[in-house]
Amino acid sequence: MPKVLISDALSPAAVAIFRDRGVEVDVKTDLKPEELKAIIGQYDGLAIRSATKVTKEVLAAATNLKVVGRAGIGVDNVDVPAATQRGVVVMNTPFGNSITTAEHAIAMMFALARQLPDANASTHAGKWEKSRFMGVELYGKTLGLIGCGNIGSIVADRAIGLKMKVIAYDPFLSPDRALDLGVEKVELDGLFQRADFLTLHTPLTDQTRNIVDAAAIAKMKPGVRIINCARGGLIVEEDLLAALKSGHVAGAALDVFAVEPAKESAFFGLPNVVCTPHLGAATSEAQENVALQVAEQISDFLLSGAVTNALNMPSVTAEEAPKLKPYLALVEQLGGFAGQITETRLKAVNITYEGDVAQLNTRPITSVILAGLLRPLLDSVNMVSAPVVAREYDIDVSETKRETCEDYHTLVRLTVTTERQTRTIAGSLFAGTKPRIVELEGISLEAEVARNMLFVRNEDKPGFIGRLGTVLGDAGINIANFNLGRRPEGGSALALVSVDSPVADEVVKAVLALPSVVQAKALNF
Ligand SMILES: NC(=O)C1=CN([C@@H]2O[C@H](COP(=O)(O)OP(=O)(O)OC[C@H]3O[C@@H](n4cnc5c(N)ncnc54)[C@H](O)[C@@H]3O)[C@@H](O)[C@H]2O)C=CC1
Numbered sequence: 001m002p003k004v005l006i007s008d009a010l011s012p013a014a015v016a017i018f019r020d021r022g023v024e025v026d027v028k029t030d031l032k033p034e035e036l037k038a039i040i041g042q043y044d045g046l047a048i049r050s051a052t053k054v055t056k057e058v059l060a061a062a063t064n065l066k067v068v069g070r071a072g073i074g075v076d077n078v079d080v081p082a083a084t085q086r087g088v089v090v091m092n093t094p095f096g097n098s099i100t101t102a103e104h105a106i107a108m109m110f111a112l113a114r115q116l117p118d119a120n121a122s123t124h125a126g127k128w129e130k131s132r133f134m135g136v137e138l139y140g141k142t143l144g145l146i147g148c149g150n151i152g153s154i155v156a157d158r159a160i161g162l163k164m165k166v167i168a169y170d171p172f173l174s175p176d177r178a179l180d181l182g183v184e185k186v187e188l189d190g191l192f193q194r195a196d197f198l199t200l201h202t203p204l205t206d207q208t209r210n211i212v213d214a215a216a217i218a219k220m221k222p223g224v225r226i227i228n229c230a231r232g233g234l235i236v237e238e239d240l241l242a243a244l245k246s247g248h249v250a251g252a253a254l255d256v257f258a259v260e261p262a263k264e265s266a267f268f269g270l271p272n273v274v275c276t277p278h279l280g281a282a283t284s285e286a287q288e289n290v291a292l293q294v295a296e297q298i299s300d301f302l303l304s305g306a307v308t309n310a311l312n313m314p315s316v317t318a319e320e321a322p323k324l325k326p327y328l329a330l331v332e333q334l335g336g337f338a339g340q341i342t343e344t345r346l347k348a349v350n351i352t353y354e355g356d357v358a359q360l361n362t363r364p365i366t367s368v369i370l371a372g373l374l375r376p377l378l379d380s381v382n383m384v385s386a387p388v389v390a391r392e393y394d395i396d397v398s399e400t401k402r403e404t405c406e407d408y409h410t411l412v413r414l415t416v417t418t419e420r421q422t423r424t425i426a427g428s429l430f431a432g433t434k435p436r437i438v439e440l441e442g443i444s445l446e447a448e449v450a451r452n453m454l455f456v457r458n459e460d461k462p463g464f465i466g467r468l469g470t471v472l473g474d475a476g477i478n479i480a481n482f483n484l485g486r487r488p489e490g491g492s493a494l495a496l497v498s499v500d501s502p503v504a505d506e507v508v509k510a511v512l513a514l515p516s517v518v519q520a521k522a523l524n525f
């Protein structure tokens with residue numbers, strides 16, 4: 001039974017889902033990094049919100065971990081590249097808290113415009129300071145959005161309802177989508193110059209970090225009000241502080257801070273600053289949504305291999321997972337075979353999907369082929385990291401699909417180009433689920449892959465099979481299966497021999513010394 005750790009405060013709905021689905025679950029919150037590292041090795045899955053930091057060090061200790069599920073959107077608390085390198089799938093729940101967070105941004109905008117928190121505190125204190133709290137209307141004002149994805153577009157919709165003019169800077173926002181949303185797409189400087197209210201809704205990335213700094217603020221209208229319900233690191237806090245003190249920025253509403261939890265901050269106590277403790281997603285509806293979603297996604301992945309909302313792996317639906325399973329077994333073998341007989345630098349990989357397999361979601365199949373192919377070269381590679389590793393190694397990966405296939409109902413053909421040569425290997429599924437290698441370097445055969453194998457390329461000459469059998473027999477190696485193929489008679493021939501024990505180097509050398517043998521290689525699967 002897979003085992004999951006919930007290490008942040010998640011709705012109890014998540015625990016119920018895990019248990020119902022047959023996943024063992026522990027809830028241990030507020031763990032120190034050392035405490036998390038000490039126990040993480042026991043778990044197959046980790047469910048988090050924003051408090052748990054899934055660092056490289058935590059991942060190194062997570063020897064059984066297969067999936068990290070973020071009940072929420074931002075994954076800046078997860079070292080995604082390190083997770084990818086270790087083959088850990090990272091998932092989030094991209095929509096469950098968007099409405100709630102957008103509503104918080106709108107609430108913060110009202111709070112700023114009408115100084116609601118201070119007016120509330122003053123009234124509770126028995127003062128009746130009517131003239132102190134003069135506000136501004138939102139009606140007719142320009143709202144500048146930095147980031148117009150899920151949350152930004154909901155904020156835009158609500159702001160348009162308030163009769164604001166909405167402008168957005170988002171390099172990935174298409175003109176058609178902007179038109180649909182009723183927002184004007186602008187450049188960043190234009191947004192800074194025009195916005196009366198400015199709200200941030202981008203992830204924290206190298207491009208967005210410090211996007212609001214002194215230079216940006218200098219371009220803004222005097223009296224601008226800034227709302228941040230995305231991530232603290234988007235704003236240079238000292239620069240905003242200076243602008244609030246000088247009055248160039250009339251007010252700021254901050255749900256997020258560069259360092260969290262923010263128990264101390266130079267913003268605290270300023271009259272024109274509204275602060276909340278990262279409450280953007282904090283409604284019972286949103287927390288129920290993200291907890292249910294993350295528990296379902298982690299359970300699906302651990303129990304059936306279905307992948308939803310992963311940031312470092314292609315999606316696989318629950319219906320696709322069982323259909324893909326026999327293909328993943330087949331292509332692991334094809335990739336592993338090709339990887340083990342490859343001796344020089346890989347330059348290109350083409351995968352041709354023919355017949356039934358061409359109808360399937362082939363991206364995970366391609367990832368597994370690459371993992372099989374690269375594993376003999378790099379131990380730690382797996383289906384999550386393989387596409388990234390292939391890119392890092394400058395390997396050109398391409399896919400071709402053909403709906404029909406001449407000799408088989410389904411066929412996966414892998415063509416590997418190295419510095420020295422191009423090789424092909426093809427496989428099919430017999431009886432729907434049984435992997436078989438059916439072609440090697442243009443030569444037809446029908447080989448079942450075994451744990452230990454010997455691959456021999458030779459010239460098709462009489463006496464070879466007997467001599468090979470003798471070498472193996474003399475070494476005490478029992479032959480389980482012998483697959484032969486040749487093209488044409490007397491030309492190139494291949495032997496794929498399944499054996500009951502590993503073939504040692506000296507036995508391979510003895511095979512290589514046989515007349516007519518061109519290549520010999522021991523393979524392990
Ligand atoms: N305060 C809170 O509790 C919450 C905060 N968040 C934060 O809000 C962020 C946004 O969430 P969603 O809208 O769901 O994400 P999203 O991925 O749907 O939208 C992000 C948008 O930012 C845009 N973007 C990316 N790079 C940009 C750049 N350099 N300049 C301008 N725009 C850029 C993208 O094109 C995309 O449209 C999350 O990444 C998370 O950090 C999310 C939920 C709750």
Ligand SMILES: O=C(O)CCC(=O)C(=O)O
Nearest residue numbers: 049050071072073074281
């Ligand atoms: O889990 C939370 O409370 C924070 C939500 C958040 O920041 C996110 O989903 O990105």
